[in-house]
Amino acid sequence: MRKHWTIFKIGLVNSLAYPAELIMRSGMILIFMWVFFQLWRVTFASSGSETINGLSLRDTMWYLLLAETLELGRPRLARTISDQVKDGSIAYILNKPYHFLLYQFSNGLGESLPRMASLFLLGAGLVWSMAGPPPPLANWPLAFLALAFAWILHFCVNCLIGLAAFIAEEVAPFEWIYQKLVFILGGMLIPLDFYPAWLQTIARSLPFAYMMYGPARLFVRPDPVLTGQIYLGQAIWLLVLTGILILAFHRGMRRLAINGG
Amino acid sequence: MADEPTLTGSPHSAHTRAGQRGLLPFLLALWKANLAAALEFRVAFISQTLGMILNDGVYFVVWILFFDRFPTVRGWGLTDMFLVFGISASAFGLAGLLFGNAFNLGDIIVRGRLDYYLSLPRPVLLHVLTSRVTPSGLGDFLYGFLSYFASGQFTPAGLGRFVVAVILAMIVFVAFLVLIQSLAFWLGTGGAFTGLAINAIITFALYPITLFERGAKLILFLVIPAAFMGAVPAGFVRAFDWGTIGLMALGACGFLAFGAGLFQLGLRRYESGSAIQTEV
Numbered sequence: 001m002r003k004h005w006t007i008f009k010i011g012l013v014n015s016l017a018y019p020a021e022l023i024m025r026s027g028m029i030l031i032f033m034w035v036f037f038q039l040w041r042v043t044f045a046s047s048g049s050e051t052i053n054g055l056s057l058r059d060t061m062w063y064l065l066l067a068e069t070l071e072l073g074r075p076r077l078a079r080t081i082s083d084q085v086k087d088g089s090i091a092y093i094l095n096k097p098y099h100f101l102l103y104q105f106s107n108g109l110g111e112s113l114p115r116m117a118s119l120f121l122l123g124a125g126l127v128w129s130m131a132g133p134p135p136p137l138a139n140w141p142l143a144f145l146a147l148a149f150a151w152i153l154h155f156c157v158n159c160l161i162g163l164a165a166f167i168a169e170e171v172a173p174f175e176w177i178y179q180k181l182v183f184i185l186g187g188m189l190i191p192l193d194f195y196p197a198w199l200q201t202i203a204r205s206l207p208f209a210y211m212m213y214g215p216a217r218l219f220v221r222p223d224p225v226l227t228g229q230i231y232l233g234q235a236i237w238l239l240v241l242t243g244i245l246i247l248a249f250h251r252g253m254r255r256l257a258i259n260g261g
Numbered sequence: 262m263a264d265e266p267t268l269t270g271s272p273h274s275a276h277t278r279a280g281q282r283g284l285l286p287f288l289l290a291l292w293k294a295n296l297a298a299a300l301e302f303r304v305a306f307i308s309q310t311l312g313m314i315l316n317d318g319v320y321f322v323v324w325i326l327f328f329d330r331f332p333t334v335r336g337w338g339l340t341d342m343f344l345v346f347g348i349s350a351s352a353f354g355l356a357g358l359l360f361g362n363a364f365n366l367g368d369i370i371v372r373g374r375l376d377y378y379l380s381l382p383r384p385v386l387l388h389v390l391t392s393r394v395t396p397s398g399l400g401d402f403l404y405g406f407l408s409y410f411a412s413g414q415f416t417p418a419g420l421g422r423f424v425v426a427v428i429l430a431m432i433v434f435v436a437f438l439v440l441i442q443s444l445a446f447w448l449g450t451g452g453a454f455t456g457l458a459i460n461a462i463i464t465f466a467l468y469p470i471t472l473f474e475r476g477a478k479l480i481l482f483l484v485i486p487a488a489f490m491g492a493v494p495a496g497f498v499r500a501f502d503w504g505t506i507g508l509m510a511l512g513a514c515g516f517l518a519f520g521a522g523l524f525q526l527g528l529r530r531y532e533s534g535s536a537i538q539t540e541v
Contacts, residue, residue, distance in 0.1 A: 021450070021453050024453035024454060024457060025453045025456065025457070027453075027457050028456070028457050028460045028461075031457070031460060031461050031464055031465075032460075032464065035464055035465065035468050035472075038468070038472040038473060038477075039334070039468060039469075039472055042334055042335055042471075042472055043331050043334060046331070046333075046334070046335075047331070168308075169302065169304045169305045169308070170302075170304070170305035170308045170309055170312075172309060172312065172397070173308050173309060173311070173312020173313070173315070173316065174312075176312060176313065176316035177312065177315055177316055177319060179316075180316055180319035180320045181319065183319075183320060183323055184319065184322050184323055184326070189323050190323060190326060190327055190330075194330055195326060195330075196329070196330075199326070
């Protein structure tokens, strides 16, 4: 456990080594949130109602902020792992006294946390000034716990895509399409509440909703039933995806051929 | 540097003039070689092309869902989005196919990798930009046409206008990338800023321009030229208008002049550690 904590700290230090770069990269959330505000401000105004399907403009903006924070702040592990598989550098991690997947988890978390914090703080300032104050503090623990589970779900899928390099020459298309499925079925650009009922049903039965919609929705409008549904969904998908990931990792290791060094 | 390289070439010798005479054959040969290199990894090339078409198509579903729920945004509807998305995707893809290094020019400058191009009797900027192909660009380029056909605005003349619009939008986009990344000559770094700039122009180009008020629109024409990648060319595809094509041409020439001019200015400050590098 201590060695993974050390790996986490190294990732954290790496991420914080260039604060100007970190803030510059986080700056893109300002563009996205400003554009989203223009879109939803006009949309709410033309709907002639304060709320759409239970969400106000303020709720929608804070929902989108949390979703964007997760999307822009999560590590792009698929590309890293697939490069390691393709160029053989995976061998240098495998022969160290730590588990490959736990190494990626600790390092990825260390790099991701400062990025997410920076994105959230920058974005929150803008959203607060445009749309109003954040949701009540009581919502925050529920949302941030769901955010942590969502991060792990993303981690599992990213690792699976990266490990696909054992069998596919190019994994980038998998990554693009996965990201777009999160955009749509995860409710990243439009909250799932605004979708037609049939699509909401489909989305809620897939993992993407628990990777994005869950934490963002709990942040703005939690209710006991929804909270239970989201945590249960996350738990089920965590079990399923972790199982598949461990299986895929062991299969991949059996295919791995290392020739010298 | 005693002999400053110019935008169109280094005035070192008669090689330059010979190089300029054969500029088009040189570019064609370079593009052909780039394509051949990309096709060496045929499965990766095809999967990236098809993957990008699918990726763009899936992304557009967001707009279909949005306009299904909210049919217009200040007069802007799904048809407009098909056109804007089509032009932006094709222009973005064409930039990657023909001028692939436009996306990492800043990195080339910072790492001192311009040495290679400076030593050759070819226009430096053009040579750098065309020395790389982004395989997924073909997917974006083709998807743009699919989006245009799906818009319900297809006519043979409209297709001609679409092609013109894509070329002019691509010039603006590449020029903007050159402009932004030439700042690396002064800043010494540029990765994060480049990413920010690319995200900004693409994001603004893909959203209805009717969302933005007058001040913001001015920025989208003069600072982040997203209007020239989306709304303006979309208007031209819908109906021919001399004013619109004039505006597009002016935007393309203006940003190209600014981009190339700044690169040229930056080149005077360029230094490298004479590192041994291999261009592959």
